[in-house]
Amino acid sequence: MNELEFYNYLNDNLRKLADLYNINNLEDYFSNTDLLNDKISSLSGIEQIYAQYILHAQNATIISGIIKFNKNFDFIKSTLKDFSPSQIISFYKINPNDKNHEKSANLLVKEFRKGLQWSTEKSEKPDTIIKRFTNTIIDGAIYFSRFADKQAVLKDLNLHYQKHDFRMLIDYLLDNFKHGFSVALCCDFLKELDSNFDLPKPDVHIMEVIAKYKGYPLDYYKKNSNKDRAYECIDDIIDIVNQIRKSECRHRKLTIYKFDRMIWLCCTGNFFLSGSGGSLKENLLNGINN
Helix, strand or coil: CCHHHHHHHHHHHHHHHHHHCCCCCCHHHHCCCHHHCHHHHCCCHHHHHHHHHHHHHCCCCCCHHHHCCCCCHHHHHHHCHHHCHHHHHHHCCCCCCCCCCHHHHHHHHHHHHCCCCCCCCCCCCHHHHHHHHHHHHHHHHHHHCCCCCHHHHHHHHHHCCHHHCHHHHHHHHHHHCCCCCCHHHHHHHHHHHCCCCCCCCCCHHHHHHHHHHHCCCCCCCCHHHCHHHHHHHHHHHHHHHHHHHHHCHHHCCCCHHHHHHHHHHHHHCCECCCCECCCCHHHHHHHCCC
16 A cells, blocks of 8 residues: 555545544644634634643643533633733742742642542542643743744744754753643644644554554554654654655645544544544554555
């Protein structure tokens, strides 16, 4: 199965899945979907970017089931001072020059307890999970408080994206977002922030599909949560998309974003813009290279 055949296979599977769940328009899924979220689109400026950051931060394992960004939006917005990084720093007494924000993180946990619920049955202590998330909030508040608007943020990020070196950019974000952010979450945030950051999100679904296509064990890219393996997955996806672009004129403008989203939709069946769907991932994996 060459790259074009792989693309056609994904496209056929996605179309069948969309038909199954009466999804008539897939195009909305293939460009920035954060701004189709009415909670995010109701904001502007730094507050909007910071809210996007929080939305993607909650996509870490377990925490999304506690935070429930859309359902609890009003409470989260109030707790995070209308998503104003500078107001969060002031209210929660965060000193950007300190490396330890224990008191501020604990204060945020206390505030979240007023409006969020979390189980005590998880293998990891719930407060530990929430505290990691509050440290993510603090990391973001410190970083985004440095900028006046979205253009200033993009200018800073692009300084670390010279010659589209995604490793430099993601390493820069990981240095700033030290708690709770992975390579996958960095990519997820970046690709929704601006189309210039045309990156895949190497989550478990994407990694397994690309590993199967490349003839690797399914856990090849995710072994030991290795950052280098995640970067290798991104490299492999970029190479695949470049080959698809070269294969036929009609695919010259294929974005990595679209290719990534096609795989993700095929695996999860989560047509989140319409609130319907279901997964056929096993069938998808079984058909690759067969």
